[in-house]
Amino acid sequence: MDAKPRLLTILDAVTALMMTAATIMVFAYAPMEAVMGPVQKVFYFHVAHSWVGMLSFVVAGIAGIAYLRTKNMKWDIVGLATVELGMVFMLVGIVTGSIWARPIWNTWWTWDPRLTTTTIMELIYAAYLMLRQGIEDPERRARFGAVYAIVGVISVPLTFFSIRIFRTIHPVVIGSGDAGAEGSFDMTPRMLQVFFFSLITFTVFYFDLMWHRIRLGSLAQRVEQLKLRLSE
Amino acid sequence: MDGPANTMVYMIAGYAVIFTVLLVYLISLVIRWRNLRQEEEILREIEKKS
Amino acid sequence: MNTSAGASEKNQAAETGGAASYFSALWAVIWKDLAAEWRSRELLSAMLVFALLVILIFNFALELDALARNNVTSGVLWVTFAFAGTLGLNRSMAVEKDRGCLDGLLLAPVDRSVIFFGKAISNLVFMLVVAAIVLPVYSILYNVNLFRPGLMLVIFLGSTGYVAVGTLLSSMAVQARTRDILLPILLFPVAIPLLVAAVKASAGFLQALPIEDIRPWLNLLGVYDVIFIAVAFMVFDFVVEE
Secondary structure: OOOOOHHHHHHHHHHHHHHHHHHHHHHHHOOOOOOOHHHHHHHHHHHHHHHHHHHHHHHHHHHHHHHHHHOOHHHHHHHHHHHHHHHHHHHHHHHHHHHHHHHHHOOOOOOOHHHHHHHHHHHHHHHHHHHHHOOOOHHHHHHHHHHHHHHHHHHHHHHHHHHHOOOOOOOOOOOOOOOOOOOOOOOOHHHHHHHHHHHHHHHHHHHHHHHHHHHHHHHHHHHHHHHHHHHO | OOOOOOOHHHHHHHHHHHHHHHHHHHHHHHHHHHHHHHHHHHHHHHHHHO | OHHHHHHHHHHHHHHHHHHHHHHHHHHHHHHHHHHHHHHHOHHHHHHHHHHHHHHHHHHHHHOOOHHHHHHHHHHHHHHHHHHHHHHHHHHHHHHHHHOOHHHHHHHOOOOHHHHHHHHHHHHHHHHHHHHHHHHHHHHHHHOOOOOOHHHHHHHHHHHHHHHHHHHHHHHHHOOOOOHHHHHHHHHHHHHHHHHHHHHHHHHHHHOOOOHHHHHHHHHHHHHHHHHHHHHHHHHHHHHHOO
């Protein structure tokens, strides 16, 4: 259990290679966008981060349901791991989006559905962690965390729809673009390649980090059990 | 049109944020792992003695 | 044939008996809360004074003159209800926990969901009472007529969803070390779609917009209520089990 699994080492290497390749592709392979200039290159990693942030939110909900059904502590470790990762990735997604928006929308921030929803997601992640911090009994902490993750994952789409009813200026790059969206652009084939490669890279990176975070979580669990045993 | 806008500073800022945050997170993972391992060892020793 | 019909009849009888005992248990939980509140009045009076203070603060913070009032009334009302609501939700669960009533209820041979629905309904009653007092006061203070059937409907739908989620989350929050500060942090981010829809629908009714403009918000309120009552009902068992 302690030794690092061989497969994880391989995954680490693959992730590192893919990250390097993605970074090189963004700077050297992707063409310069005609209107927005270099800042458009932020977009590739920005979307990838937001995607991972959302993915981990869904995983947190699934882990919550799985925990309540099986009462197996490993699902709690998965839940905590994915929430922590999601919080980091979503934060990067929000900040990079803001940096992109400053020159393009002429403002750091607008209250459009995606920005608002991701911010609320981040707040739900934070609330999840604060809830866990306030509970000492590991079993109850796991149960409450699972319940809150489920409630959160259901409320987020509703939040999105509730704000969607207002007009949005966030560009829809994939699918039918909103004509009024400011800062939207047509992707050339090269841009598309870089875009999808970054998405895949960061998804792999997410699973690699998850594995590490789960190992850390089970170590933390062992230490906690040791402490409980000794204090008895 | 006068070509692409000069937004180099923002691009650099964006990628600086991305790599800094990821690096900090990775370091935090390593540090937490080490601290927990130390704690585990100490606790196991205490357990053996008692 | 005959026996199966008899069996199904028997089943049905057992079921109606079960339903009757379910509702009498539910009524007992609600009645216990309302009677206790009627004697002490501490929860409602705290919620009310708090709600009026919030409105007072808004008066100075936003300079509610005639023009501003039209635009912000629904927002002010819902912020007031939401804040007073968290106060009430937290207190009503904390009282159960401290007096050991929750453990007593859990030992009682009733379905766990009785406890959830009982607490939720009595919380709903408290919120509606607060609304019933805040609305006329607000109408008098700011000289706007808030007594419109549409607004009543929105307040009912909004409060229902709010107490459904709020009761579930407050029963978790009171079991945590940081319980006094935890409930708003847990509740507000997941209640945002509800509050957005409630504010928009109320504003629509107050500005007498055509019903087509309000309907999407009413639908959203309804969907939120149904989803979260169902979810809370399903997961409440896990929150109170020991």
